[in-house]
Amino acid sequence: MKTTPLAPTLLPAHLIPGAALDTGKTVGKGVNVRHGTLLTLEDINVSFDGFQALTDLTLYIGVGELRCIIGPNGAGKTTLMDVITGKTRPDSGTAYFGEQYDLTTMSEVQIAQAGIGRKFQKPTVFEALSVFENLELAQKANKSVWASLRARLSGEQKERIDEVLQTIRLEASRHRPAGLLSHGQKQFLEIGMLLMQEPHLLLLDEPVAGMTDAETEFTAELFKSLARQHALMVVEHDMGFVGSIADHVSVLHQGRVLAEGSLEQVQNDERVIEVYLGR
Amino acid sequence: MTQALNQTLLARATAKLGPQVSLVLGLLVLAILVAMPLLHLLPAEHTLHISAYSLTLVGKILCYAIVALALDLVWGYAGLLSLGHGLFFALGGYAMGMYLMRQSAGDGLPAFMSFLAWTELPWYWYGTSSFLWAMCLVVLAPGLLALVFGFFAFRSRIKGVYFSIMTQALTFAGMLLFYRNETGFGGNNGFTGFTRILGFDITATGTRAALFLATLVVLLGSLYLGFVLARSKFGRVLTALRDAENRLMFCGYDPRGYKLFIWVLSAVLCGLAGALYVPQVGIINPGEMSPTNSIEAAVWVALGGRGTLLGPLLGAGIVNGMKSWFTVAFPEYWLFALGALFILVTLFLPKGVVGLLRKEPTP
Ligand SMILES: Nc1ncnc2c1ncn2[C@@H]1O[C@H](COP(=O)(O)OP(=O)(O)OP(=O)(O)O)[C@@H](O)[C@H]1O
Ligand SMILES: [Mg+2]
Numbered sequence: 001m002k003t004t005p006l007a008p009t010l011l012p013a014h015l016i017p018g019a020a021l022d023t024g025k026t027v028g029k030g031v032n033v034r035h036g037t038l039l040t041l042e043d044i045n046v047s048f049d050g051f052q053a054l055t056d057l058t059l060y061i062g063v064g065e066l067r068c069i070i071g072p073n074g075a076g077k078t079t080l081m082d083v084i085t086g087k088t089r090p091d092s093g094t095a096y097f098g099e100q101y102d103l104t105t106m107s108e109v110q111i112a113q114a115g116i117g118r119k120f121q122k123p124t125v126f127e128a129l130s131v132f133e134n135l136e137l138a139q140k141a142n143k144s145v146w147a148s149l150r151a152r153l154s155g156e157q158k159e160r161i162d163e164v165l166q167t168i169r170l171e172a173s174r175h176r177p178a179g180l181l182s183h184g185q186k187q188f189l190e191i192g193m194l195l196m197q198e199p200h201l202l203l204l205d206e207p208v209a210g211m212t213d214a215e216t217e218f219t220a221e222l223f224k225s226l227a228r229q230h231a232l233m234v235v236e237h238d239m240g241f242v243g244s245i246a247d248h249v250s251v252l253h254q255g256r257v258l259a260e261g262s263l264e265q266v267q268n269d270e271r272v273i274e275v276y277l278g279r
Numbered sequence: 280m281t282q283a284l285n286q287t288l289l290a291r292a293t294a295k296l297g298p299q300v301s302l303v304l305g306l307l308v309l310a311i312l313v314a315m316p317l318l319h320l321l322p323a324e325h326t327l328h329i330s331a332y333s334l335t336l337v338g339k340i341l342c343y344a345i346v347a348l349a350l351d352l353v354w355g356y357a358g359l360l361s362l363g364h365g366l367f368f369a370l371g372g373y374a375m376g377m378y379l380m381r382q383s384a385g386d387g388l389p390a391f392m393s394f395l396a397w398t399e400l401p402w403y404w405y406g407t408s409s410f411l412w413a414m415c416l417v418v419l420a421p422g423l424l425a426l427v428f429g430f431f432a433f434r435s436r437i438k439g440v441y442f443s444i445m446t447q448a449l450t451f452a453g454m455l456l457f458y459r460n461e462t463g464f465g466g467n468n469g470f471t472g473f474t475r476i477l478g479f480d481i482t483a484t485g486t487r488a489a490l491f492l493a494t495l496v497v498l499l500g501s502l503y504l505g506f507v508l509a510r511s512k513f514g515r516v517l518t519a520l521r522d523a524e525n526r527l528m529f530c531g532y533d534p535r536g537y538k539l540f541i542w543v544l545s546a547v548l549c550g551l552a553g554a555l556y557v558p559q560v561g562i563i564n565p566g567e568m569s570p571t572n573s574i575e576a577a578v579w580v581a582l583g584g585r586g587t588l589l590g591p592l593l594g595a596g597i598v599n600g601m602k603s604w605f606t607v608a609f610p611e612y613w614l615f616a617l618g619a620l621f622i623l624v625t626l627f628l629p630k631g632v633v634g635l636l637r638k639e640p641t642p
Contacts, residue, residue, distance in 0.1 A: 085529060087525075107533075108528045108529060109528050109531060109532065109533045112528065112529050112530060112531040113531045117529070118529045120525075120526070124523050124525065124526045125523070125526070126515075126518065126519040126522050126523055126526065126527075127522050127523075128518050128521075128522055129515055129518060129519060129522075133515055136512070136515070137512070137515060137516060137519055137527075137530060137532075138530050140531075143530075143531050143532045143533075144533075144536065145513065145536040145537055145540050148511065148512045148513040148516050148537075149508075149511060149512075149513045151511070151512040151513075193530065197530060197531065
């Protein structure tokens, strides 16, 4: 696979960073952000049968920010995403999306509809459906039963799917069942599905696992171009990848935020070195 | 080399031929099915005459085919294996049976009630002398039960084996309830001895032919409905739900509504099938709710091919064809044969008979 830097013209219109978001305004439809904070997690505690997976975790994500979360296996990174998306309820703590969405009281579906998209650690696509149909289902639209019974794709919607197919470089496979794609292609398809949803916040759990170097490089370009218009929270073990995209890194260890700062800063933090080398 | 080439050419040719052949075959079967009731109208001595026995047998299988299709909509498409569809079928049958009992009882009480020395109709029998109301019950009884059951089951996110077991328990509970005389549905004898439907003699050749045609129409209607649903975005959401429910929720779809819709629709189709079955077969009793009946329906679908529209129809036809032969030739071995069939299909034909016919050449 050839890697070309992502020219802005390659990107669908809605992905091109347009007017920078001002703080203190409303993002998209109805997410109120104050002081530029899109996601607010404060003193989150999660335990599974007595095992403390997250402890007093506090984390803020700004509008348009690209945040990387790193940490050893079992640090609680996936659990953190589960809390944000409503899959796991915290035992205590507050979780707000914008100012008005209290994530601890919302269902997974409501959270998704409010504008938080998620890519799973294990790539999860609809295997029996074609690549095109996967994107069609993910597309932002009325997702009620009645709407689906009567849905017809408009020309505009088809164009948007084509644009995303181009972005994720799967045009040639549009009619293939998603189950037949390679691991890396599935990762891209899932990222494409997120783009179709047009979320304000994208949570990406190990997006480049199983990708070739070229694919990883391409993904880095893609994410950088998505930031500003969207906020991204990326969990990754690949430090090269993290270094190439992140402005800001949080290190998680045993359910706590151990350090925060630029990659260089956290890599020189003694506690972080200890955690990574001590294993 | 040339042989390999020949083979791929052959494979391509058959792949192209496939849809046409199945279309021709399908039309042929349809023509036969339309002709059967007409041939039944011929005088009995005519060589082409079709006996009441054969017509009833095929009519019965058509009813089962509707059940198979309905089950496939929830199992093959939405991934919800119901082992209780026999209950919905029986409820539709009982609703129709109530009307038929009132027809044969005239102004009096149905015979089994007089036998129990009841002097008044129970409240739920009110209005059942009206064909229209009985038809409403055919839809409402299975539909509402499915709605209530589905609402709670899907809200509690009951899935997989747990869901199947609950549906099985439901039909079992229904059977026990209907076995009781006090329930007011004729206890273990159920309903029988029907004489008239809409004023016509129920055993007359014309009535039989009309009932058969009505069944065929409902089957074709269900097939068309399934076709439209499967091709809609709704159908794709169901497939997505079956394969990755979590992913679907994080895409912003609430699976509960989707499951409930297809679940209730499926139950109603079963109810209609039951309502058509009872006047043709002439009897309905709680045995129709026995767990094995529902399991058998799942075998039809698995054998024919899950997640396809024609598969379940084929499955219902093949298994019931075999069953009627077996129950004459070796009645005591039928259940063993059914079990063996199910195991063989699961092991060797994961996509059912349709998968076998459709076997595409691997590129
Ligand atoms: N549902 C659960 N029940 C019990 N324990 C759980 C559950 N989910 C996660 N855990 C535990 O919580 C801890 C954090 O898990 P988590 O999956 O969040 O780690 P992670 O940082 O994503 O790790 P990795 O890098 O391996 O993906 C682990 O010790 C895990 O075993
Ligand atoms: Mg993880």
